[in-house]
Amino acid sequence: GNDACKYSIQGSQVYGRAGWYRDLWAIMYTWYFPKGFFADFASKRHDWQNVVVWINNPDLEWPKIVGVSMSNADSEYTTKLEMMAYYFSGYRMEGTRGYRRSIYGSATSLRFAYEMILTSPYLDFADEDGEYQSLIMWEQLTDAARAA
Template sequence: MKPSFISVVLASVVSISNAASIDHNKVQPIPQPEAVTNSEKAAVKFKPQLYIETGCASYPAVNAGGETSGGLKGTNGDDACKVSLLASQVYGRATWYQGVWAIMYAWYFPKRFWNMNPSNRHDWANFVVWIDNPAVDNPKILGVSFSKSEKKYDTQTQIYEDAFVGYRVLGTRSNRSYQYGSNSSMRVQHSIWATFGPAFLEFSLYTDGDYQDLIMWEQMTDEVRAALVDSNFDDFEVPFNEDNFNAHLEKAWPF
């Protein structure tokens, strides 16, 4: 009996879908390109460090060929995702929004958590830095926004020294000194609510994190951008793709 046309088409779709998704620990990060434009240079200047307090390490979501991460089942705590042996990636996109320059930095996690327990495949977290102008010699940070869930943000317009990479408190209470670090690169930590809620971002006030290679939206190939639009990551929104970027900036607006 010959297969029907519909069954052949469905089999082809399944085959293509499977081919486009690979194991989470086999996704190679995309090397950080040289920054050329003012937008790219500002994105590198303000690139934050990420510190993992709880949950999985961040991983690349897509490789240079457009193959995306298959993620991990929402079981067994942070097993199989404590460290990305191939290194990780931070994704960026920037634009003017209501007269302020917004730079979004986004990280992918292969496992989603709720109340300290793994709950599903795939998670994204993002951090928005709002500056006055990427084209001036010394852009000024006007505010920041932290993703607290898929579509909710906390915001802050007063940024203190302890939010920046390299800041240290030295000595004892009676003989204390301070070591100052960067004035542009902040450090954020990925945490999970112990009692209720999803993973979220906040400032890491005491511990530096790690940098990942940054790839901006306009630096990606068509294949990579298409993969980040077409892959649904179990219906978890990619915050910086064509479908979601402006809506997330609206939710992250701190002013």
């Protein structure tokens, strides 16, 4: 049953896989949730949300993120092609009203949030830094896990 389960007490499970797709390097990050939600109520067992970060070429000295696709439903994505400074970890505004300045952070670490709008959960860029989560890449999985 759902028994008011809202958060994973053992932390998140994040998986990744990377490869070429249509002349771009794609890195997919997938979050597994033991419960799926509908209108902020646990409604099903097992849910997945994912993000694909599109890079021009990982072999370049300064690879560029050219887009990010974030799941917003079971089979739909929202894609951002322009990377704003506030999408990245470490970005913040400092100062008082009228004298604010941007403090830039990472050029590679993006920050995401699990959001709920109306009835469906989705991923979006986060407004502030969160905790780093352990990542398990496809190649680190056992043969049995990859075959499941």
